[in-house]
Amino acid sequence: xxxxxxxxxxxxxxxxxxxxxxxLIMLIVDRAPKSVRDKLTIVxxxxxxxxxxxxxxxxxxxxxSFLAFTSASxxxxxxxxxxxxxxxxxxxxxxxxTIIWTILVPLLSTIFGLAYAVFIDKARGENALKAxxxxxxxxxxxxxxxxxxLVYDYRGPGIEQTGVVNALRVALGMEPxxxxxxxxxxxxxxxxxxxxxxxxxxxxxxxxxxxxVPVELVEAARLDGANPWQQFRNVTIPGIRxxxxxxxxxxxxxxxxxxxxxxxxxxxxxxxxxxxxxxYTQAFRAGxxxxxxxxxxxxxxxxxxxxxxxxxxxxxxxxxR
Amino acid sequence: xTVMPVPDETANTSRTQPGAPKGLSPDDSAPIMRRVKxxxxxxxxxAAAVIIATIWTVPTFGLLVSSIRPAAKQVGPRxxxxxxxxxxxxxxxxxYVDVTAAAGSQSAxxxxxxxxxxxxxxxxxxxxxxxxxxxxxxxxxxTFKGRDGAFIFVFAxxxxxxxxxxxxxxxxxxxxxxxxxxxxAQLWIAHTMFGLPLGIFLLHNFISEIPGEVIEAAxxxxxxxxxxxxRIILPLSVPALASLAIFQFLWVWNDLLVALVxxxxxxxxxxxxxxLAEISGTRGNRDFLNPAAAFVSIxxxxxxxxxxxxxxxxxxxxxxxxx
Numbered sequence: 215x216x217x218x219x220x221x222x223x224x225x226x227x228x229x230x231x232x233x234x235x236x237x238l239i240m241l242i243v244d245r246a247p248k249s250v251r252d253k254l255t256i257v258x259x260x261x262x263x264x265x266x267x268x269x270x271x272x273x274x275x276x277x278x279s280f281l282a283f284t285s286a287s288x289x290x291x292x293x294x295x296x297x298x299x300x301x302x303x304x305x306x307x308x309x310x311x312t313i314i315w316t317i318l319v320p321l322l323s324t325i326f327g328l329a330y331a332v333f334i335d336k337a338r339g340e341n342a343l344k345a346x347x348x349x350x351x352x353x354x355x356x357x358x359x360x361x362x363x364l365v366y367d368y369r370g371p372g373i374e375q376t377g378v379v380n381a382l383r384v385a386l387g388m389e390p391x392x393x394x395x396x397x398x399x400x401x402x403x404x405x406x407x408x409x410x411x412x413x414x415x416x417x418x419x420x421x422x423x424x425x426x427v428p429v430e431l432v433e434a435a436r437l438d439g440a441n442p443w444q445q446f447r448n449v450t451i452p453g454i455r456x457x458x459x460x461x462x463x464x465x466x467x468x469x470x471x472x473x474x475x476x477x478x479x480x481x482x483x484x485x486x487x488x489x490x491x492x493x494y495t496q497a498f499r500a501g502x503x504x505x506x507x508x509x510x511x512x513x514x515x516x517x518x519x520x521x522x523x524x525x526x527x528x529x530x531x532x533x534x535r
Numbered sequence: 536x537t538v539m540p541v542p543d544e545t546a547n548t549s550r551t552q553p554g555a556p557k558g559l560s561p562d563d564s565a566p567i568m569r570r571v572k573x574x575x576x577x578x579x580x581x582a583a584a585v586i587i588a589t590i591w592t593v594p595t596f597g598l599l600v601s602s603i604r605p606a607a608k609q610v611g612p613r614x615x616x617x618x619x620x621x622x623x624x625x626x627x628x629x630x631y632v633d634v635t636a637a638a639g640s641q642s643a644x645x646x647x648x649x650x651x652x653x654x655x656x657x658x659x660x661x662x663x664x665x666x667x668x669x670x671x672x673x674x675x676x677x678t679f680k681g682r683d684g685a686f687i688f689v690f691a692x693x694x695x696x697x698x699x700x701x702x703x704x705x706x707x708x709x710x711x712x713x714x715x716x717x718x719x720a721q722l723w724i725a726h727t728m729f730g731l732p733l734g735i736f737l738l739h740n741f742i743s744e745i746p747g748e749v750i751e752a753a754x755x756x757x758x759x760x761x762x763x764x765x766r767i768i769l770p771l772s773v774p775a776l777a778s779l780a781i782f783q784f785l786w787v788w789n790d791l792l793v794a795l796v797x798x799x800x801x802x803x804x805x806x807x808x809x810x811l812a813e814i815s816g817t818r819g820n821r822d823f824l825n826p827a828a829a830f831v832s833i834x835x836x837x838x839x840x841x842x843x844x845x846x847x848x849x850x851x852x853x854x855x856x857x858x
Binding site for chain 2: 221273329528
C-alpha cells in the first residue's frame with residue numbers, strides 16, 4: 215500500500231501550504247498600522263477568493279465567448295459554429311433533446327416532490343419516508359446511470375429478463391424493449407433518471423415550505439367548505455409559491471448542465487445527446503474547441519434569464535434589509 | 536448545485552395544531568361526510584406515497600442485491616433478475632474483493648481511485664470553507680463602496696455553466712501555470728474555484744445574521760479582525776459550515792466532468808467516479824462487477840448524506856429560504 219503514502223504526502227503538503235498562506239494574511243492584517251488596517255483586512259480577506267473566481271470563472275467565460283467565433287484551427291470564422299449548430303441534423307437533435315429535458319425534468323420532479331411532500335405531511339415515520347426519496351440526491355449521476363442501466367436491462371425475447379421493467383413487460387405479455395436504443399423515446403427514459411434524482415431535492419424544500427403555511431388559513435378554508443383539493447389549490451399553493459420558484463429554477467439550471475447521466479448511459483449516442491454532453495464531445499474528443507465553446511455560450515444564454523431574475527429578487531431583499 | 540434566494544413569505548412560522556372545531560356547522564351530517572371524505576383522500580394519498588417511495592427505492596435496492604449475486608446469475612445463459620435472489624439466497628462478496636483489490640491491469644482497482652477521491656475531496660472542502668467564510672465575513676460585516684453590487688455579482692457567478700470554464704482553464708493550467716500533470720493540483724484548484732460562489736452565498740446568509748453587538752463588544756475589548764473571525768464568526772457559524780462542508784463533499788465526490796477534463800485519467804489522480812464511468816462504459820465479460828463497483832463508489836457519499844441529512848437540509852433552507 216505504498217501508493218497511499220505518496221498521495222497523502224501530497225495532501226499534507228497542500229494543506230500545509232494553504233495554512234501558511236492564510237496564516238500570513240492574518241499576520242499582515244493584525245500587524246498593519248491602525249490607519250490602513252480596515253482596508254487591508256477587506257483586501258486580504260477577499261483577495262484569495264476574488265482571484266480564484268476571476269481566473270476560474272470570469273476570465274474563462276470571456277475567453278470562451280471569443281473562442282465560440284473561431285474554427286478548429288483557431289482562426290476567426292464568424293458565426294459558422296452557430297450556423298452548424300442550428301442547421302446540422304445531429305446538432306439539431308441535441309438542441310431538441312435539451313429543450314425536452316429542461317421542460318420535463320423540473321416539471322415532473324416538482325410535481326412528484328410536491329405530491330409526496332403533501333401525502334406524507336405529518337404521517338407517522340415522516341422522516342424515514344423522506345429519507346427514502348431524498349436518498350438519490352446523494353448518489354452520483356454516474357452511480358445513478360449504472361443503477362438505471364440495470365433497471366432498463368434488455369435481453370432478447372424468450373430469454374429470462376434481468377431488468378425490472380422488461381421483466382414486468384414480459385409478465386404482462388409484452389415484448390421486451392431496448393429502452394436506451396430506441397429513439398426518440400430513449401431520451402424520456404434518460405430523463406426519468408434525472409427526475410429520480412431531483413425529486414428528493416424538490417420534496418425537501420417544498421415540505422419545509424408547506425409546514426410554513428399558517429395552519430389557521432387552511433383551517434379557515436376548511437370551515438368555508440373547501441374540499442381537500444380546493445384547500446390545496448387555493449391556500450397551500452399560493453403559500454409556497456416562493457419555494458416553488460426556487461425549486462423550479464434550481465432544477466432547471468441543474469438540468470441544463472446535465473452531463474453525467476447521458477455520458478454514462480448512452481454516451482450521447484442513439485440521438486440522446488444534450489448540449490452539455492455535446493460540448494464535451496466536440497471540445498475534448500473531436501478537437502472542435504470552437505464548436506464546443508459555441509455550445510457552452512448557448513448554454514450560458516439559456517441560463518441568463520434565470521440569473522437576471524434571481525439577482526433582482528436578491529437585490530430587492532437586500533434593499534428591504 | 537445552485538441555490539436560489541427566495542422572498543421571506545415562507546419563513547418558518549411554526550405550525551400550530553388547533554383542536555377540531557365543534558358545533559360550528561348548522562348541518563350535523565356535514566362533518567361526518569367531511570370526515571369520511573378526508574379519510575378516503577388520505578387513504579389514496581397513502582397509497583400514492585407508498586408507490587412513490589417504492590419506485591424511488593427499488594432501483595438502488597436492486598443494485599445492492601445484484602452486487603452480491605454470483606457472476607453466473609448475472610450474465611450468461613443461467614442469469615436471471617436480481618429479485619430471484621429471494622428464491623435461491625445464493626450470495627457472494629467476491630465481487631467486492633475483486634473490484635477493490637489492486638491486481639493486474641484487468642482489475643477495476645477501485646481502492647486506488649477511492650483514495651484519490653478522498654485526496655481530492657478533503658483539501659478542496661477545507662479550501663472552500665476557509666476562503667468562502669473569509670469572503671462572506673467581509674461581504675456581511677465589511678464596509679466598502681460597491682459591496683452589495685459585488686455580492687450580487689458573486690451570486691450570479693454560481694450560474695456560469697462549468698462547461699464554459701473548462702477549455703480556457705485547462706489552457707491556463709497546462710500552458711501558463713505549468714502545473715505538473717499527474718498531481719492533484721489541477722483538480723484542487725478547479726474544484727475550489729467552482730465551489731466558491733455557492734459557498735460565499737450560503738455562508739453570507741448565515742454570518743450576516745450574527746448579532747452586530749457581539750462583534751462590537753469584541754472590538755471594544757481590542758480584538759483585531761483575525762481574532763474576531765477565528766474566535767467569534769467561525770464558532771458561531773458551525774451549522775452553516777457543516778452544511779456547506781457536506782455540499783462540497785458530495786459535489787466533488789460525485790463530480791465526473793471536472794475530473795474528466797483535469798485528471799488525465801490515470802490511477803495516480805483520477806477519482807472513483809471517473810473509473811466507474813470507464814468500466815461501466817466498456818461492455819465486456821466482466822459486467823457482473825459493475826454493481827459492486829457502483830456500490831463501493833456511492834457508499835461514502837450515501838453514508839455522509841444520510842448520516843448528516845439534518846445539517847444538509849438546514850443549510851439548504853438557510854441559504855434558499857431565508858434569503
